[in-house]
Amino acid sequence: MSETLENLLQETRRFEPPGDLAADANVKADAYEQAGADRLAFWATQAGRLDWTKQWDQVLDWSNPPFAKWFVGGTLNVAYNCLDRHIEAGRGAKVAIHFEGEPGDRRTITYSDLHTSVCRAANALTALGIEPGDRVAIYMPMIPEAAVAMLACARIGATHSVVFGGFSVDALKGRIQDADAKLVITADGGYRRGKPSALKPTVDESVAECPSVEHVLVVRRTGEDVSWTDGRDLWWHEVVETADPVHEAQPMDAEHPLFILYTSGTTAKPKGILHTTGGYLTQVSYTFNAVFDHKPDTDVYWCTADIGWVTGHSYIVYGPLSNGATQVMYEGTPDTPHRGRFWEIVQQYKVSILYTAPTLIRTMMKWGDDIPAEYDLSSLRILGSVGEPINPEAWIWYRQTIGRGETPVVDTWWQTETGGIMISPLPGVTATKPGSAMRPLPGIVADVVDDQGNSVPNGGGGYLVLREPWPSMLRTIWGDDQRFIETYWSRFSNMYFAGDGAKRDEDGDLWLLGRVDDVMLVSGHNISTTEVESALVSHPKVAESAVVGATDPTTGQAIVAFVILRGAAEGDDALLGELRDHVAKTLGPIAKPRQIMLVPELPKTRSGKIMRRLLRDVAERRSLGDVTTLQDSTVMDLIQNGMSAGK
Numbered sequence: 001m002s003e004t005l006e007n008l009l010q011e012t013r014r015f016e017p018p019g020d021l022a023a024d025a026n027v028k029a030d031a032y033e034q035a036g037a038d039r040l041a042f043w044a045t046q047a048g049r050l051d052w053t054k055q056w057d058q059v060l061d062w063s064n065p066p067f068a069k070w071f072v073g074g075t076l077n078v079a080y081n082c083l084d085r086h087i088e089a090g091r092g093a094k095v096a097i098h099f100e101g102e103p104g105d106r107r108t109i110t111y112s113d114l115h116t117s118v119c120r121a122a123n124a125l126t127a128l129g130i131e132p133g134d135r136v137a138i139y140m141p142m143i144p145e146a147a148v149a150m151l152a153c154a155r156i157g158a159t160h161s162v163v164f165g166g167f168s169v170d171a172l173k174g175r176i177q178d179a180d181a182k183l184v185i186t187a188d189g190g191y192r193r194g195k196p197s198a199l200k201p202t203v204d205e206s207v208a209e210c211p212s213v214e215h216v217l218v219v220r221r222t223g224e225d226v227s228w229t230d231g232r233d234l235w236w237h238e239v240v241e242t243a244d245p246v247h248e249a250q251p252m253d254a255e256h257p258l259f260i261l262y263t264s265g266t267t268a269k270p271k272g273i274l275h276t277t278g279g280y281l282t283q284v285s286y287t288f289n290a291v292f293d294h295k296p297d298t299d300v301y302w303c304t305a306d307i308g309w310v311t312g313h314s315y316i317v318y319g320p321l322s323n324g325a326t327q328v329m330y331e332g333t334p335d336t337p338h339r340g341r342f343w344e345i346v347q348q349y350k351v352s353i354l355y356t357a358p359t360l361i362r363t364m365m366k367w368g369d370d371i372p373a374e375y376d377l378s379s380l381r382i383l384g385s386v387g388e389p390i391n392p393e394a395w396i397w398y399r400q401t402i403g404r405g406e407t408p409v410v411d412t413w414w415q416t417e418t419g420g421i422m423i424s425p426l427p428g429v430t431a432t433k434p435g436s437a438m439r440p441l442p443g444i445v446a447d448v449v450d451d452q453g454n455s456v457p458n459g460g461g462g463y464l465v466l467r468e469p470w471p472s473m474l475r476t477i478w479g480d481d482q483r484f485i486e487t488y489w490s491r492f493s494n495m496y497f498a499g500d501g502a503k504r505d506e507d508g509d510l511w512l513l514g515r516v517d518d519v520m521l522v523s524g525h526n527i528s529t530t531e532v533e534s535a536l537v538s539h540p541k542v543a544e545s546a547v548v549g550a551t552d553p554t555t556g557q558a559i560v561a562f563v564i565l566r567g568a569a570e571g572d573d574a575l576l577g578e579l580r581d582h583v584a585k586t587l588g589p590i591a592k593p594r595q596i597m598l599v600p601e602l603p604k605t606r607s608g609k610i611m612r613r614l615l616r617d618v619a620e621r622r623s624l625g626d627v628t629t630l631q632d633s634t635v636m637d638l639i640q641n642g643m644s645a646g647k
């Protein structure tokens, strides 16, 4: 990793925070000093942003690493912090959620409305025999009831396990069984790509092999026919909407299990990541306020993630609601019924903070600038990115085309395991660099180390680690402490190893390079896939690319690139030659791809991440490995056909 190429470090563009934003920012530069002087006191201050029913005795108990306890002895209720306290402060009439269904149906839900729904659901769950510590699986479309279900669990101390609504029978079954869930909350279906997409049949098939499940609670969304198991299945509108709207939130221990969330499975068998109550809420609440500079009286926030991913947990449900935010929730796909849908939503609700993923940004680039140009995006003041490294050109496009060349872009690095944002610019403080997540947030101690675990100097590259525990850290892998230790704490002693590679530039700022498994070894040089991809995307005709190392008799591994062209660009042999030369010129001859293939799509997980593992299979002409987490399996046929046609 130390030999990684130098191109990213040659990025010289800098963007200072807008003056008025900096002057009025929630978090200023002194936060780094305060946290640096006394990290635990800093986190105690942030915990003080929440309402506790009992103050903690100790901020951090790290006597049995890597098993951390934060805010030991404290008690609080997460749902109370997300709802009741705003109402008690006179903000019950404030809009919590502007819901936009894919077919165009809309609902405006105030904090009081949401509170009433959550109280009813809490009473209904209790009546169904759900007790603190019981697990509840939630398999839902992106509708407000998904958030209600999560908050109702939090309110009564049940541990939720949200499973992304696009997952298959096997994925759902495995997750229900792993957590021994007693209840499954689902819907008849949701809307995707202009039509109803059923969920209940998947639940029926899964639950048939899940003896722990006593009931299935079903929200009616699409109105399509569903099969019904009497005694087991219950309609939400019959059980929840008729329940008592009065419910008193019960205090939970700071370390009470709040949720289990299985990682997206890009690299290995999904792991049930366990998050607890006090530390988790402290960190997601603080980071939402800090990273998005959220102003409760004026901002309208929209995170385009699905609630089934950690981004949806931390930055649709718990972070925004604990801060009393007004947000947009959208059910469907970005191109239904047309490719301007996202920008239409921004215009409609005057969204001021947008949080989305590089995969979507690159897709919008591919569709062309004339689409966002049709909408009024002047309400936007902060743009966030999460999920993958963002290529510098995609970052610039986001800032220029969506952000009028004025809005700060915050590239936020974090994981299911970290619970909240760890590395990110602060919009009122940081002079950003396109493609860099910049610095660990105040209170976070991240580092880049070599094979031996020594910090690399500025200008070096290596493994991204976290040297100190943080409040929203995972507490374990559900039911498998040993795997928790082996996966995250064994590669280096006394450090959390995230699995990602990173570089530290001459100023000490961090550049994420993707997973260490994706680094290629070409003629003895370590080259990161991210860097070659970014070089390709910096060519004006390229929208998106994925790069893999394929076994090569002479160089060990050779670089094979899959490329999607922008809008109207036409591909031919001359262009392929031009692209190969462009990479060589940008990064040096060692990084010149052996082969470039033009493809219409790339294989992505359902959370939008490129699955390089499958492309490596194609490049090495092997049969494909596990494709079950692929978003669209026909993509691989398109790519393989192109390959055999010799393109």
Ligand code: ATP
Pocket (backbone or CB within 6 Å): 263, 264, 265, 266, 267, 268, 269, 270, 271, 309, 310, 385, 386, 387, 388, 389, 390, 411, 412, 413, 414, 415, 416, 417, 437, 498, 499, 500, 512, 513, 514, 515, 607, 609
């Ligand atoms: P699995 O661990 O099962 O393979 P996953 O890692 O895709 O799943 P997540 O926890 O959702 O599941 O993703 C976290 C990973 O996403 C990080 O480890 C990193 O590789 C990548 N990532 C997230 N945000 C960024 C970012 N801003 N820059 C670079 N990489 C990012």
Ligand code: MG
Pocket (backbone or CB within 6 Å): 263, 415, 499
């Ligand atoms: Mg991961």
